[in-house]
Amino acid sequence: MGVELFTDIASQYNYLGVVILMMIGLYAMIAKNNLVKKIIGMNIFQTAIILFYVSTGAKRGATIPIIQHGHNGHGHEVIHAAEYINPLPHVLMLTAIVVSVATLGVALALAIKVYHQYGTLEEDEIRGRLRE
Amino acid sequence: MQNLSPHFPALIIIVPLIAALLISAAGWLNRRFCFPLAALGLFTSLLVSVGLLSSVLVKDVILYRLGGWPAPWGILYRIDRLNGLVLVVIFFVAFLNLIANKRTVEESFPEQLGGFYALYVLFVTGLSGMVATGDAFNLYVLLEISSLTGYALIGIGHERAPLAGLNYLFVGTIGASLYLLGIGFLYLMTGSLNMTDIGSLLPGLYNNPVVVLAFLLCMTGLFIKMALFPLHAWLPNAYSFSPAASIGVIAPLTTKVMIYVMIRITFDVFTPEFSFKMMHLGQVMVWLSVAAIIMGSLFALAQTRLKRMLTYVIIAEVGYMVGGFWLGNRMAVTGAVLHILNDAVMTLCIFLAAGAVIYQICGDDFEDFKGLFRKMPISMAAFTVAALSLIGVPPTCGFFSKWYLISGGIAAGHYGFVVALLFSSLVNAVLFFRIIEIGYFEPFPEGGHGEHHSPPAMEIREAPAGMLVCLLLAAVSLIVLGLYTGDIVTRIIDLAIPPAI
Numbered sequence: 001m002g003v004e005l006f007t008d009i010a011s012q013y014n015y016l017g018v019v020i021l022m023m024i025g026l027y028a029m030i031a032k033n034n035l036v037k038k039i040i041g042m043n044i045f046q047t048a049i050i051l052f053y054v055s056t057g058a059k060r061g062a063t064i065p066i067i068q069h070g071h072n073g074h075g076h077e078v079i080h081a082a083e084y085i086n087p088l089p090h091v092l093m094l095t096a097i098v099v100s101v102a103t104l105g106v107a108l109a110l111a112i113k114v115y116h117q118y119g120t121l122e123e124d125e126i127r128g129r130l131r132e
Numbered sequence: 133m134q135n136l137s138p139h140f141p142a143l144i145i146i147v148p149l150i151a152a153l154l155i156s157a158a159g160w161l162n163r164r165f166c167f168p169l170a171a172l173g174l175f176t177s178l179l180v181s182v183g184l185l186s187s188v189l190v191k192d193v194i195l196y197r198l199g200g201w202p203a204p205w206g207i208l209y210r211i212d213r214l215n216g217l218v219l220v221v222i223f224f225v226a227f228l229n230l231i232a233n234k235r236t237v238e239e240s241f242p243e244q245l246g247g248f249y250a251l252y253v254l255f256v257t258g259l260s261g262m263v264a265t266g267d268a269f270n271l272y273v274l275l276e277i278s279s280l281t282g283y284a285l286i287g288i289g290h291e292r293a294p295l296a297g298l299n300y301l302f303v304g305t306i307g308a309s310l311y312l313l314g315i316g317f318l319y320l321m322t323g324s325l326n327m328t329d330i331g332s333l334l335p336g337l338y339n340n341p342v343v344v345l346a347f348l349l350c351m352t353g354l355f356i357k358m359a360l361f362p363l364h365a366w367l368p369n370a371y372s373f374s375p376a377a378s379i380g381v382i383a384p385l386t387t388k389v390m391i392y393v394m395i396r397i398t399f400d401v402f403t404p405e406f407s408f409k410m411m412h413l414g415q416v417m418v419w420l421s422v423a424a425i426i427m428g429s430l431f432a433l434a435q436t437r438l439k440r441m442l443t444y445v446i447i448a449e450v451g452y453m454v455g456g457f458w459l460g461n462r463m464a465v466t467g468a469v470l471h472i473l474n475d476a477v478m479t480l481c482i483f484l485a486a487g488a489v490i491y492q493i494c495g496d497d498f499e500d501f502k503g504l505f506r507k508m509p510i511s512m513a514a515f516t517v518a519a520l521s522l523i524g525v526p527p528t529c530g531f532f533s534k535w536y537l538i539s540g541g542i543a544a545g546h547y548g549f550v551v552a553l554l555f556s557s558l559v560n561a562v563l564f565f566r567i568i569e570i571g572y573f574e575p576f577p578e579g580g581h582g583e584h585h586s587p588p589a590m591e592i593r594e595a596p597a598g599m600l601v602c603l604l605l606a607a608v609s610l611i612v613l614g615l616y617t618g619d620i621v622t623r624i625i626d627l628a629i630p631p632a633i
Binding site: 035038042045046049052053056089092095096102103106107109111113114126130 | 269272273276280283284287292294295297298301302305306309312313316319320325
């Protein structure tokens with residue numbers, strides 16, 4: 001089942017996009033000096049993985065996963081999985097989006113605490129202040 | 133009233149979850165109720181986890197379908213001997229630390245009691261959920277629950293704690309995201325998220341590069357989360373700047389639960405056959421843990437403050453468990469699992485003792501320990517027991533898990549690991565006897581501790597009763613665990629490890 005799903009995705013440019021986004025996020029987290037920019041980088045990193053999951057649910061020529069004419073007595077017809085996109089990755093990502101929003105919230109709250117303590121969000125200035 | 137015992141696997145998560153909600157409500161209405169609610173919630177869960185462990189000993193495996201959905205579609209909670217044991221440890225450690233640190237929490241966060249206790253209980257909920265669940269994606273969600281509350285518990289502290297918490301958050305998020313990506317690949321290949329279901333679908337696909345990549349991504353994520361050298365850089369700052377009440381639960385449990393998850397993934401989602409033989413990772417991982425043990429010990433030697441020293445000891449201990457596990461023979465894996473249990477209690481005991489001392493003398497410089505055996509004999513006795521256990525002196529439990537690990541190392545012919553373990557034991561002996569010597573032989577300074585704003589010599593006395601009782605319980609349980617090692621190994625761990633090893 002899974003292998004067919006995998007081969008169904010003929011063009012794989014979505015993975016390329018995901019990897020590029022991940023690397024942008026990772027670069028920002030490592031190289032940026034400003035804490036908020038790092039937080040944005042982290043968010044891009046997480047969003048790349050969310051996009052990865054969402055893109056895996058897609059199928060060519062398929063429609064949203066609501067059974068057509070299901071409500072007027074014809075619900076017992078054979079349902080072809082290939083006609084509907086896979087909703088499960090999308091549902092999983094609802095949870096992951098909530099997680100990433102919560103992470104963003106915690107990160108920003110900590111950044112505010114750091115700002116109140118040191119009066120700056122630039123990492124090198126904070127480090128300088130710690131050495132004093 | 134109907135019998136609740138079939139619902140124990142769900143209750144173990146739901147009780148603390150609801151307790152956390154009630155606590156944060158109580159934080160608004162009446163702060164006096166926060167602590168009793170937290171204690172009640174964790175104590176109930178402790179009883180439930182003991183009940184689960186005792187029924188698992190008879191029934192082997194308990195499966196619980198959340199919401200009644202059948203296995204591959206719904207979320208399955210799966211309790212066997214391995215996680216039954218880890219669950220008891222989690223709630224034991226969390227409950228003792230909660231009681232012990234009642235006063236430090238009230239003094240450090242008088243305005244934020246509701247928030248702190250709610251975070252604390254949610255953190256434990258996340259950990260126990262990770263251990264109980266049989267669903268790979270559910271594990272990610274619970275991992276993030278425990279991580280997010282962990283960042284907050286660290287960041288709530290004063291001085292450098294928020295910055296350390298933020299840096300921990302950056303690294304921790306990368307780790308969790310890599311795990312999520314790995315699970316995504318597994319889902320692509322198998323179309324399932326249930327661990328046992330993936331485990332049964334995968335064997336035909338083991339030569340597929342996507343499966344190999346998924347395995348590596350999951351493992352890398354977990355290694356970051358468990359602070360395996362060289363991915364440990366976040367740990368020392370995050371742990372040494374956090375408040376005593378937070379560190380007392382985070383340090384003993386986070387790394388240990390992550391090691392449990394590593395064991396669960398390598399055994400259940402993949403097979404031991406794949407993880408140990410086909411991946412050729414065993415040697416690499418054991419040498420990495422040798423590096424972790426030696427570097428952790430050396431860094432610990434270089435520290436002059438107790439809490440910071442202990443954080444490096446934790447990094448070395450992670451090396452013990454990871455190395456023992458990846459040696460891959462029965463003896464060493466038994467040692468690694470036993471060490472999860474022992475190390476959690478040892479770390480609890482040493483951090484409670486350190487917390488009691490720091491609470492009384494307001495400092496954790498080695499110099500501050502002068503004459504403390506006279507002033508705080510009970511705390512220092514417990515400190516000594518924990519230190520002996522970390523060194524590995526019988527009859528404390530640390531000796532027995534180290535014994536299994538070393539025997540496993542010899543059986544595997546991996547003498548580098550054996551040497552690293554012995555070296556680390558020696559270093560631990562140096563580390564702790566240095567402090568014990570200062571505390572026992574050097575006189576208490578007359579004028580107090582000079583540069584610190586500590587109370588004068590006359591006023592330093594034993595830690596508060598609540599702290600002492602918990603500390604003594606932890607110290608006694610170190611010896612009890614040591615004495616009952618045989619039973620724990622034959623009745624629980626031996627049957628928890630798959631027979632293929």
